[in-house]
Amino acid sequence: MTNPQLNKNGELQHLLTTEGLPAGILLEILDKAETFVDIDDGPEIRKVPLLHGKSVFNVFFENSTRTRTTFEIAAKRLSADVVNLNIGSSSTSKGETLLDTVDNLCAMHADMFVVRHAQSGASHFIAKHVAPNVHVINAGDGRHAHPTQALLDMYTIRHYKKYFHNLRVAIVGDVLHSRVARSQIHALTTLGVPEVRVIAPKTLLPTMVENLGVQVYHDMTGGLQDVDVIMMLRLQNERMQGAALPSAQEYFKYYGLTEEKLARAKPDAIVMHPGPMNRGIEIESSVADGKQSVILPQVTFGIAVRMAVMSILAGVKV
Numbered sequence: 577m578t579n580p581q582l583n584k585n586g587e588l589q590h591l592l593t594t595e596g597l598p599a600g601i602l603l604e605i606l607d608k609a610e611t612f613v614d615i616d617d618g619p620e621i622r623k624v625p626l627l628h629g630k631s632v633f634n635v636f637f638e639n640s641t642r643t644r645t646t647f648e649i650a651a652k653r654l655s656a657d658v659v660n661l662n663i664g665s666s667s668t669s670k671g672e673t674l675l676d677t678v679d680n681l682c683a684m685h686a687d688m689f690v691v692r693h694a695q696s697g698a699s700h701f702i703a704k705h706v707a708p709n710v711h712v713i714n715a716g717d718g719r720h721a722h723p724t725q726a727l728l729d730m731y732t733i734r735h736y737k738k739y740f741h742n743l744r745v746a747i748v749g750d751v752l753h754s755r756v757a758r759s760q761i762h763a764l765t766t767l768g769v770p771e772v773r774v775i776a777p778k779t780l781l782p783t784m785v786e787n788l789g790v791q792v793y794h795d796m797t798g799g800l801q802d803v804d805v806i807m808m809l810r811l812q813n814e815r816m817q818g819a820a821l822p823s824a825q826e827y828f829k830y831y832g833l834t835e836e837k838l839a840r841a842k843p844d845a846i847v848m849h850p851g852p853m854n855r856g857i858e859i860e861s862s863v864a865d866g867k868q869s870v871i872l873p874q875v876t877f878g879i880a881v882r883m884a885v886m887s888i889l890a891g892v893k894v
């Protein structure tokens with residue numbers, strides 16, 4: 577089956593999902609990101625001209641703090657012209673279709689779209705529609721995929737743990753509604769992590785989740801035992817239909833990451849969260865702000881990873 581993200585030479589044309597992406601492409605992105613981390617790490621902000629003359633359109637139909645902002649910073653550091661479309665005040669509110677909006681932005685010479693949408697598949701839909709010289713990056717579509725979040729997570733894991741082949745990783749929480757979890761699982765298994773666990777109540781797990789190559793746990797006690805990496809998830813209340821949980825307090829009691837539960841993991845385990853965090857529900861503040869937390873470095877690495885994705889898509893060699 578052909579991969580709609582790859583061109584006929586097997587190169588990345590769009591970034592829509594981590595599913596089906598070869599390990600070589602994932603590693604190319606992580607390695608390229610390494611070259612950008614220094615640019616982002618000094619007293620002065622430096623820019624490189626790799627996207628000079630290109631226009632990047634951030635089109636976010638859902639709210640975002642981290643993803644939209646770090647894409648904007650990344651594009652500016654690559655010297656692109658960046659346009660943030662304010663969907664609330666755009667003509668979509670007057671009934672314009674998604675593709676008409678995209679056509680109009682292409683008429684303004686958009687080179688790259690960064691798209692977040694509540695509908696799974698929205699980025700694929702746009703990618704199939706645009707001209708071959710236009711690139712689409714999925715910044716989160718429904719409960720389907722959030723590939724740059726997974727890539728910055730992989731970058732963070734490699735930064736702290738060096739290798740993937742010897743790790744035990746636990747993903748904790750609302751796997752059912754999480755595009756982040758799906759993208760993380762595909763990336764972790766492709767990169768050779770031998771043991772990926774998901775820890776969640778039955779109501780927050782997709783059916784047949786084992787088919788993704790993960791081990792299922794319903795309790796933190798067993799699930800966190802001797803893990804190297806803990807990836808917490810946000811409860812996606814906006815995507816829940818009906819009562820998937822008895823209460824936030826009950827959820828915290830069984831699935832919130834506390835210092836006591838963290839002690840089951842290896843002493844040097846790292847704690848991750850894609851944000852936004854619900855303190856006191858998904859994670860205890862002393863853990864979120866504790867010495868094993870790498871939650872804020874994840875955000876910083878996201879800039880370099882998004883620079884890497886955009887520069888690879890633009891076909892510009894560093």
Ligand code: CP
Nearest residue numbers: 640641642643850851
């Ligand atoms: N992790 C993440 O997607 O955060 P935002 O919703 O703030 O972009």
